[in-house]
Amino acid sequence: GEEVAQTPKHLVRGEGQKAKLYCAPIKGHSYVFWYQQVLKNEFKFLISFQNENVFDETGMPKERFSAKCLPNSPCSLEIQATKLEDSAVYFCASSQAGRDSNQPQHFGDGTRLSIL
């Protein structure tokens, strides 16, 4: 598709439950990025993929967060045993190539995760 498609738009979970978010990058884009935007608007980088391979996972809280990008499937971000502090908007972005700024990151509309 021509847009980064994120589903669902809004996800509500009770504390301790699992949450799974999905992202379909723009067709032909080989890089996928996940960012977390907390209520104070601050963005935090979580993880990036080059095709189905993890490219940079330095931002991932590895204890409860995991992510995958499998061939012919949407990418996913999964949070186990959610905590109140996980409440945020999670953005997925994709780009055609990593290095060239003429191929900027295109963002999806985000998934708002609310932990009750």
Add this chain to the structure above:
Amino acid sequence: AQTVTQSQPEMSVQEAETVTLSCTYDTSESDYYLFWYKQPPSRQMILVIRQEAYKQQNATENRFSVNFQKAAKSFSLKISDSQLGDAAMYFCAYRSGGSNYKLTFGKGTLLTVNP
């Protein structure tokens, strides 16, 4: 690690006037890219303008232009002839020119446009 600072949490401008949003960054790299993104209440992230560090010429996109001062590590955004639709959060972002492609964002500036 690179940091991006937006010192103005909020700014306001009268419709049709000009406003400048500030952004400074800290890096030891010589090769990098800078971006301004707009986030309206719909929370979409819209790329406004981008600048390659190796280019001396300031980028311009219609009513949006930047003042890129590499030595001062400053990257301000000027919006001319402000329109009501320009009201949004504006984020300055940095990306390394090396092998790390993630974006590092500032904390944002909320722009209000008064009719």
